[in-house]
Amino acid sequence: MTASSGARVDARGWGWRHAGRILPAVSELDLVVEPGERVLLLGASGAGKSTLLAGLAGVLGGDDEGDARGELLVDGRPPAEQRGRVGLVLQDPDSQVVLARVGDDVAFGCENIAVPRDETWRRVDDALDAVGLHLPRSWPTAQLSGGQKQRLALAGALAMRPGLVLLDEPTANLDPEGVVEVRDAVARVAERTGATLVVVEHRVSVWLPVVDRVVVLAAGGGVLADGAPEEVLDRQRGRLTEAGVWVPGVVPEPPVRRRASSRGPLLEAAGLAVGHRGPRGRAVASDIDLLVHDARTLAVTGPNGAGKSTLALTLAGLLAPVSGELRATAELAAGAGAVPVRWRSRELLTRVGTVFQDPEHQFLTPTVRRELAVGPEALGEPAAQVAERVDELLARLRLDHLAGANPFTLSGGEKRRLSVATVLASRPRLLVLDEPTFGQDARTWRELVALLAALVDEGRSVVAVTHDAEFVAALADEEVVLERPAVVGQAR
Amino acid sequence: MSVSVSANEAQPDRQDRPAASGSPKSQGSQGSQKSPRPSRRWRVVDIVVASVIGVACGVVFWAWGLAWEPLSNLLAFTPGLSGLLSGGWLFAGVLGGLIIRKPGAAVYTEVMAAVVSMLIGTQWGFSTLIWGVVEGLGAELVFAAFLYSSFRLHVALLAGAGAGVAVALLDTSFSSIAATALEFKVVYGISAVVSGVVLAGLLSWLAARGLARTGALSRFASGRSAEARV
Amino acid sequence: MSLLEAVETDRVVGRVNPVAKLLAALVVSVVLLLSIDWVSAGVALGLELLLLPWAGLSARQLLRRTAPLWIAAPMSVVVTVLYGRDDGAVLLQFWWITVTEGSVSLAFAIGLRILAVGIPGIVLLATTDPTDLADGLAQVLRLPSRFVLGGLAGLRLAGLFADDWRQLALARRARGVADARGPVAAARRLAGQAFALLVLSVRRGSKLATAMEAKGFGSDTERTWARPSTVGLRDAVMVVIGVLVAAAAVTAAVLAGTWEFVLA
Numbered sequence: 001m002t003a004s005s006g007a008r009v010d011a012r013g014w015g016w017r018h019a020g021r022i023l024p025a026v027s028e029l030d031l032v033v034e035p036g037e038r039v040l041l042l043g044a045s046g047a048g049k050s051t052l053l054a055g056l057a058g059v060l061g062g063d064d065e066g067d068a069r070g071e072l073l074v075d076g077r078p079p080a081e082q083r084g085r086v087g088l089v090l091q092d093p094d095s096q097v098v099l100a101r102v103g104d105d106v107a108f109g110c111e112n113i114a115v116p117r118d119e120t121w122r123r124v125d126d127a128l129d130a131v132g133l134h135l136p137r138s139w140p141t142a143q144l145s146g147g148q149k150q151r152l153a154l155a156g157a158l159a160m161r162p163g164l165v166l167l168d169e170p171t172a173n174l175d176p177e178g179v180v181e182v183r184d185a186v187a188r189v190a191e192r193t194g195a196t197l198v199v200v201e202h203r204v205s206v207w208l209p210v211v212d213r214v215v216v217l218a219a220g221g222g223v224l225a226d227g228a229p230e231e232v233l234d235r236q237r238g239r240l241t242e243a244g245v246w247v248p249g250v251v252p253e254p255p256v257r258r259r260a261s262s263r264g265p266l267l268e269a270a271g272l273a274v275g276h277r278g279p280r281g282r283a284v285a286s287d288i289d290l291l292v293h294d295a296r297t298l299a300v301t302g303p304n305g306a307g308k309s310t311l312a313l314t315l316a317g318l319l320a321p322v323s324g325e326l327r328a329t330a331e332l333a334a335g336a337g338a339v340p341v342r343w344r345s346r347e348l349l350t351r352v353g354t355v356f357q358d359p360e361h362q363f364l365t366p367t368v369r370r371e372l373a374v375g376p377e378a379l380g381e382p383a384a385q386v387a388e389r390v391d392e393l394l395a396r397l398r399l400d401h402l403a404g405a406n407p408f409t410l411s412g413g414e415k416r417r418l419s420v421a422t423v424l425a426s427r428p429r430l431l432v433l434d435e436p437t438f439g440q441d442a443r444t445w446r447e448l449v450a451l452l453a454a455l456v457d458e459g460r461s462v463v464a465v466t467h468d469a470e471f472v473a474a475l476a477d478e479e480v481v482l483e484r485p486a487v488v489g490q491a492r
Numbered sequence: 493m494s495v496s497v498s499a500n501e502a503q504p505d506r507q508d509r510p511a512a513s514g515s516p517k518s519q520g521s522q523g524s525q526k527s528p529r530p531s532r533r534w535r536v537v538d539i540v541v542a543s544v545i546g547v548a549c550g551v552v553f554w555a556w557g558l559a560w561e562p563l564s565n566l567l568a569f570t571p572g573l574s575g576l577l578s579g580g581w582l583f584a585g586v587l588g589g590l591i592i593r594k595p596g597a598a599v600y601t602e603v604m605a606a607v608v609s610m611l612i613g614t615q616w617g618f619s620t621l622i623w624g625v626v627e628g629l630g631a632e633l634v635f636a637a638f639l640y641s642s643f644r645l646h647v648a649l650l651a652g653a654g655a656g657v658a659v660a661l662l663d664t665s666f667s668s669i670a671a672t673a674l675e676f677k678v679v680y681g682i683s684a685v686v687s688g689v690v691l692a693g694l695l696s697w698l699a700a701r702g703l704a705r706t707g708a709l710s711r712f713a714s715g716r717s718a719e720a721r722v
Numbered sequence: 723m724s725l726l727e728a729v730e731t732d733r734v735v736g737r738v739n740p741v742a743k744l745l746a747a748l749v750v751s752v753v754l755l756l757s758i759d760w761v762s763a764g765v766a767l768g769l770e771l772l773l774l775p776w777a778g779l780s781a782r783q784l785l786r787r788t789a790p791l792w793i794a795a796p797m798s799v800v801v802t803v804l805y806g807r808d809d810g811a812v813l814l815q816f817w818w819i820t821v822t823e824g825s826v827s828l829a830f831a832i833g834l835r836i837l838a839v840g841i842p843g844i845v846l847l848a849t850t851d852p853t854d855l856a857d858g859l860a861q862v863l864r865l866p867s868r869f870v871l872g873g874l875a876g877l878r879l880a881g882l883f884a885d886d887w888r889q890l891a892l893a894r895r896a897r898g899v900a901d902a903r904g905p906v907a908a909a910r911r912l913a914g915q916a917f918a919l920l921v922l923s924v925r926r927g928s929k930l931a932t933a934m935e936a937k938g939f940g941s942d943t944e945r946t947w948a949r950p951s952t953v954g955l956r957d958a959v960m961v962v963i964g965v966l967v968a969a970a971a972v973t974a975a976v977l978a979g980t981w982e983f984v985l986a
Contacts, residue, residue, distance in 0.1 A: 514808060518755075525815065534868070534869075535940065536868065536872060536931045536934055536935050536939055536940035537927075537928055537929075537931035537932070537935075538875075538932075539868055539869055539872030539873070540760050540872050540875055540876050540927045540928075540930055540931040540934065541876075541924055541927040541928060541931065542872075542874040542876070542928035543873045543874075543875065543876020543877065543927070544879055544880075544923045544926070545900065545920070545923075545924065545925060545927075546873075546876065546921075547876050547877055547879065547883075548880075548883070548916075548919060548920050548923050549881040551880065551883060557790075558790075600869070604873060604876070608877065608880065611847060619751060619755055619839060621748075621754075622751075622752070634829055666756075668756050672802075699917060699920065702917060703920065703921060703924060707922040708921050708925045708928070710928075711928055711931075
């Protein structure tokens with residue numbers, strides 16, 4: 001692959017305010033990135049990292065979308081005039097796939113910058129090879145895993161032979177395997193092409209081997225710290241940890257526990273096989289035997305595709321088992337019958353609460369306050385009681401200042417807290433969480449672990465499906481490992 | 493300078509919370525009083541979101557088409573009343589027009605929706621496409637009459653009515669309704685317009701306003717002027 | 723949705739330019755829609771059925787894809803028999819339901835027409851890949867590439883709808899609001915779910931638009947095409963077949979004296 005010369009980035013007093021917002025997202029930024037440098041960009045949420053990357057890629061929009069101040073130049077010219085010189089990879093794997101076949105999707109960028117046909121297909125093959133995606137050109141993009149989709153997005157950017165490669169939290173929504181795949185692909189690319197690299201991530205240890213410079217953006221504007229990785233991380237350790245960055249070497253403190261005594265099992269699974277279409281469908285995982293105990297945390301782990309989410313949804317009474325048995329003991333069922341999937345929706349509310357992987361799937365109402373009230377209202381509780389409950393939860397989860405906001409406008413961490421809060425509103429005995437720490441920064445992680453620990457100490461039970469080894473180490477009392485296709489067993 | 497994280501949770505980098513948490517945006521709180529005249533050219537985000545809305549509506553159209561058979565038989569004690577159901581196929585254009593606010597948005601979205609419902613499979617085959625174009629034009633003409641500058645409730649209702657008139661003319665001339673007697677055609681026409689106003693006009697306006705409140709439309713004028721205009 | 727995916731076929735029809743298929747189906751449909759009479763519809767339907775073996779679909783695929791037609795046609799026949807424009811001898815009278823000879827023959831014509839108009843579109847599009855169609859529309863018909871490709875990208879996002887819908891339904895059950903409590907409550911729930919789907923899709927669409935712009939899409943530079951879309955003899959033949967079917971239908975109806983311009 002022919003090397004493209006790295007691009008140079010110049011920011012002089014640059015600022016951007018999105019239209020419709022009061023405060024600017026970035027202000028007074030002075031930054032220079034030399035060609036070929038590899039920069040890790042850190043900073044608290046709200047410090048303007050994504051805005052900076054969008055500005056460098058030239059996709060912030062025109063005058064009707066915001067106000068720009070100062071200068072932001074790539075190779076001495078505005079980025080919008082140099083399409084194809086800058087490549088951008090974003091966070092959500094599903095929202096970057098443009099076309100239905102792998103080869104077509106990678107060729108898309110080349111077509112847009114008017115590369116001749118033969119040269120395009122040559123570049124497509126080169127790019128797919130550089131990211132390690134060895135698939136035929138006609139492979140359907142819908143059948144790619146998250147890590148593969150992110151590598152596809154990277155290949156699509158690469159095919160344009162950019163001088164500057166920008167990555168905005170590329171591994172946030174990926175499982176550990178996918179994270180390493182993408183990191184290795186980026187490292188390979190940086191080596192082969194000599195392009196300038198700017199990565200925004202909060203998983204610092206993953207990216208340390210790849211970068212040679214760390215820049216920390218300050219929330220109010222400007223650069224907080226800038227220099228060699230070890231140096232910056234050392235000096236700014238405190239601030240960065242505060243800001244939610246996973247600083248290597250800082251081990252999260254395990255929460256202090258005061259265990260309640262367990263009153264026996266809540267759910268029993270025997271020879272359980274789970275799938276999406278109930279008894280008539282195919283099983284994605286089978287032969288599962290487990291017990292969910294009162295006042296304990298059960299972690300369900302395993303590789304991608306092993307059926308963890310499906311198991312979680314089945315345990316939560318949302319999906320019917322394909323075969324085998326799932327029984328709720330009298331302790332949990334409290335008169336509603338032993339088969340969770342046959343419980344009515346309102347019966348489910350007080351027994352099992354489910355927190356979905358994507359909190360947005362759960363939002364029903366236009367304000368946070370009403371969102372919290374949905375559960376209690378469905379149970380028919382009197383208005384005064386509902387209001388009290390809602391206020392209590394708002395305070396406990398630090399959402400009071402957002403009581404009137406629309407749930408979709410919250411930040412990632414706030415949405416996660418809100419989805420947990422809505423589940424708590426109806427006081428269920430058992431909580432089932434699907435990837436609770438997915439894509440969360442260190443701060444939200446700590447809060448969530450502390451919250452769940454407190455809940456289990458109060459006497460509730462938690463089942464968590466997770467990739468996160470640290471989460472399991474901090475919280476889990478028991479672990480079930482799912483392997484493709486059968487389960488191994490339950491370990492205490 | 494310390495990193496004040498809690499303050500920044502209120503200004504999240506990635507989330508699009510409209511600044512209506514307190515001060516009214518349209519009253520130039522930071523010199524934003526000068527809102528430049530929105531360009532008439534379609535941006536990429538206009539095209540993609542219009543397509544997505546069209547596709548989503550297309551799926552609803554298809555489902556509505558399935559439900560049409562039993563529902564129209566319910567209303568069959570006066571055959572023209574099946575016109576009341578026709579609004580279910582008209583809201584894509586009005587919704588697209590209200591959100592994108594550019595010339596051609598209503599036609600584009602309605603045609604997209606018609607194509608998708610056709611692809612999934614309807615009994616009306618290709619005529620769905622032709623109907624889509626004319627229905628879209630019905631709404632488009634209303635938006636054009638207001639010079640694409642006003643998108644308030646009454647404009648939405650009128651656009652729905654416009655689409656209703658369009659579909660009434662088409663159906664009473666070319667479709668199986670054309671095979672009925674005159675009095676039924678008149679009933680059909682009136683109920684189609686009513687349906688257009690309620691199902692296509694009112695529902696679309698509510699949906700557009702709801703969407704703006706979720707912050708999903710932050711790149712659109714319709715998302716930013718949620719308080720002022722809509 | 724599996725119905726949106728093209729059927730792989732070895733037959734010639736798979737290699738015909740999608741634009742030609744589109745034009746052929748369009749010509750037949752538009753012409754047939756100009757009149758409601760059983761001769762034009764019947765002749766067109768007959769010719770289409772004769773051509774079906776070359777469509778590249780197996781019998782099972784064919785039946786599956788044209789299923790809506792086989793449900794819709796009989797129902798429309800019934801409705802027209804009961805409420806159609808009356809003509810000729812009265813066969814049955816009940817309230818305002820009048821069944822006459824005229825309404826029966828009209829019903830017959832409507833039923834045939836539904837089939838004759840529906841089949842070409844469904845069958846021809848079944849073997850068309852959406853990306854190839856987009857290439858054809860932009861390269862052959864010279865429609866603006868921004869709109870064609872933007873539309874295609876939006877269409878692709880629809881593939882995620884089914885998964886989202888399922889998750890949304892499960893979430894509603896988990897939140898305690900999924901108990902059926904009458905049609906009004908069910909309608910409100912469905913509307914809420916549809917709205918949530920709309921929100922998710924619009925956000926995804928906005929993100930996709932940004933990704934496409936970052937790849938240089940939407941600028942004024944003239945783009946190149948990695949997949950050529952060419953027209954040749956095969957495609958001309960396809961269009962000619964469509965025109966011939968339409969012409970045969972019209973001629974037969976005019977000769978039989980049953981052609982009636984709907985607008986007249």
